[in-house]
Amino acid sequence: MRESVAKFAEHMEIVLKENDYKGGWEGNDCTIEYLNWRLTQEFGEYFANYEHLSKTQKRDELVDIANFCMMLWEKHQ
Numbered sequence: 001m002r003e004s005v006a007k008f009a010e011h012m013e014i015v016l017k018e019n020d021y022k023g024g025w026e027g028n029d030c031t032i033e034y035l036n037w038r039l040t041q042e043f044g045e046y047f048a049n050y051e052h053l054s055k056t057q058k059r060d061e062l063v064d065i066a067n068f069c070m071m072l073w074e075k076h077q
Helices: 003-018 032-052 055-075
Strands: none
Touching: 003 055, 032 055
């Protein structure tokens, strides 16, 4: 695995673990429509605030976006 992919995946996992208390996306209660909506929200946060975000905040927002993409990817199996 490429080093940059591994580092990114590590950050994705850290954020997922921090949010475990919210429940998972695997069950039927978490719909594709909800995940699409949340992904759109995360994109909006990133682009609306891009000029004002620090490098760390930008990276955090991108991890959030990636996690919702992963959840959707999983739901479409």
